[in-house]
Amino acid sequence: MAQGHSPSDTSGARRHDGDGPRPTSRDVARVAGVSQATVSLVLGDKWRGRVSEKTARTVRSAAREIGYRPNLAARSLRLGRTRTALLVVPALTNEFFARVYTGAASVAADHGFGVVVYPSPDISTPAKDPFASASAALDGIIASSMAARSLTRLRGADLPLVMIDSDPAERGAAAHVNLDIADGMHQIARHLLGLGHRRFLHLASAVESWTFDVRARSLGEALGAVPGTELRTVHSPLDVHRARETVSAALAGPGPVPTAIVCDGDTLAAGACKAVRRHGLRIPEHVSVTGFDDLSLASALEPELTTVNLPAERVGERAMSALLAVLDGRAPVDGDLPVQLVARSSTAPPHRP
Template sequence: MTGTSTPRGTARPTSRDVARAAGVSQATVSLVLGDKWRGRVSERTAAAVRDAARGLGYRPNLAARSLRLGHTRTALLVVPALTNEFFARVYTGAAGVAAEHGFGVVIYPSPDGLGPARDPFASARAALDGVIASSMATEALAAFRGMDLPLVMLDSDPADPSVAARVNLDIEDGMRQVARHLLERGHRRFVHLASAVPSWTFDVRARALATALATVPGTEVRTVRAPFEVAAARAATEQALGDPDGPGGARPTAVVCDGDLLAAGALKAARRRGLRVPEDLSVTGFDDFALATAVEPELTTVRLPAERVGEHGMSALLAALEGRSVPEDDLPVELVVRGSTAPAPPR
C-alpha cells in the first residue's frame, strides 16, 4: 500500500520527509510552506508539496523557524471588547488569512477602545511581528506605538498618520443609505439613538446622518445617547419618544440607532409606549448582527462586512512586513431592509 500518511508511533515527519514524498528539494519545501514560492516554483510543484505535507501530517517547527528567521509570525489583534459580535468576526477574518501564511493571531481586549491601553507584552515585545487595532481611539494606542512594530488600524480615524496601513468601512455611506431609505418613506421627525462611547466611527455616523437629513426641508432630529446596553437604550428611547398622545403630533416617526443592540432597546421602548413597529414608528440598526433577525419585527440595518475587515487588516499587516504599499480604499457597506421600517404614519 502506498501513501503519505504517517503511522501511529512513528517519528514526527520532517521537511526532508515532505521533500522526499513530493520529489523535490528541502529548499523547495521551505519556499512553498513559507509562502515564498511565487515566481520561483511552479503552481503544480507548490500544490504537490502542500499535498505531501498534508498527507504526512507535517507541522513546521515554529520555534526553530522563529529563531532562524528572527521573527515569530505572530500578530496582536487589539479590540475594545471580546463579547461584541463585530470584533469576533474581525478576528475570524484575520485569523483565516494569518493561517494561510503560517501566522498566528493573539487577541487582546482594551475596554471600550479608550485609553491608554496597557501594553500586554511589556516584557515580551519580541514575541510579536505586528499589531492590528480595531475601532480604537487614538490615545488608546500609545503603548503599542512604543513597540516599534507595524501598526494597522481598522475602522479608525484616517487623520492619524502614524500607522503602517488602515482598513476602514464606508460608514458615512451606510448612514446616508439609512437616511435616504427613511426620507423616501416620508419620515421627517427623527431620533438619533447614538452611542455614548466617544469614537471616530460614531462621530462619522452622527455627521453623516445630520448632513443627509438637512438636505430635505422640514426635517427634525433629536440626538440621545446610551451605552451599548439594551436597558439603557430602552430608557433613553422612552424618554425621547415622550407621550405618544401628546399635543401637536410632534412625536418622532423614526429612530436611527448606532448599533443593533441599541435598536433592540428602541424596539422595547416602542412597545412600552404602546407604539407599533413599523406602523407607528420605524427603527433602524447598524451592524447586521445575528440579533437583527432574532427580534420581532426583524431589523432594517446596515450590514458591516466584519470578516472582510479582519481579512484586509491581516493582509495589510503582511504587506507592511514585506515592505509593500497597501491601498486604503474603504470597504462598502449595505443597507438590509427588513420589517422594522415602513412609510411614516400620517400626521
C-alpha cells in the first residue's frame, strides 16, 4: 500500500462547505497521497496489519480537512452494522459525563460511527427506552455503572457492552474501562496526612455505585494505617444544597470539629465549603476541604479546591476504542487510567489554637 504524507496538497480536491458536490473517496486519496484502496481500508476500519498507523492518521486527517463523509447507509447494508453506539450516563448536565461523551464521539467520528446519548434523569430509575428494538438500531453500548439500572430494558438486546467506572469483577460486559479511583483517594489521604491532619470527615455520596464504594474503602484503608487518626462518614446526595445541610449537621454535632473534610466529588465539596463558612470557620485555616473530579467548579470556588483530576475525555476515548475492538474481534486495551492529585489552596496544615 502507498504510504501517506501530510495532507497539504489539496489542488483539485473538492471541499464540501454545504453547497456543490460532496467530496469522494478519490478526493481523500488525492489529498492524502494514497490509493483509493488505502482510503477504503482506513475509513472502513480494516487497516490494521495492512496500513501503517501514520498513514491511517493521514487519511483521517485528509477526510476531515475536505469535509468528506462516507455513505453510511450504503456501508451499513454491506457490513450489516448500523455504525451507532449508545452511551448510557446519569445525565449530561454532569460535566464529567459530558466530557466522556466528547471523548467517545471523537473516536467514533474517526471510524464513521455515531454516538447516541441515553441519559437517566435521576440515576435511581430506568430512563425511557428510546428504541423499539435496540439490537436493530445499535452496534453496541457504553455505560456508566452509575446508570446501570437504566440498562434493564437493553440487556436482552445481545449487544456488546463496555462498562465504564464499574466493578471489573462484574460479569456480562465485553470490556471494562476504569480510572484508578483507589489511587486517587490514596493520594488525597497522603496529602492531608502529610500536612498533619488526623481528624477527618468523609462526605460520601449517597448514590450506590462501585466507584463510591472504592472511594470509601480506599480512604478508610489509608487513614486506618496511621495511628491516631479519626474518621467519621456522613452521606449526601450529589447536590450542593443537600451537601451543605449534611456537613452543617455534622459540624454542629457533638465532638471536636474535623480538621479536614474529604468529599467524594467537587459538587459535594462546594456544599461542604458553604457549611464550613456558615459555621464561622475559614478554609483552609480551620478546616481543609478536598474534592474529587476536578470539574470547572473546582477552580471557580474560593479558595480554589484541592481535588483529583479524572481524565474524562480519555475514558470516553478508551471506551469507544474498546467497543470498536470488540466489534472487530480484537482484545481491548487493558489497565486502569491514571489519575492525579491537584493541590490548590483549600488545604493547609491544621489550625493550631
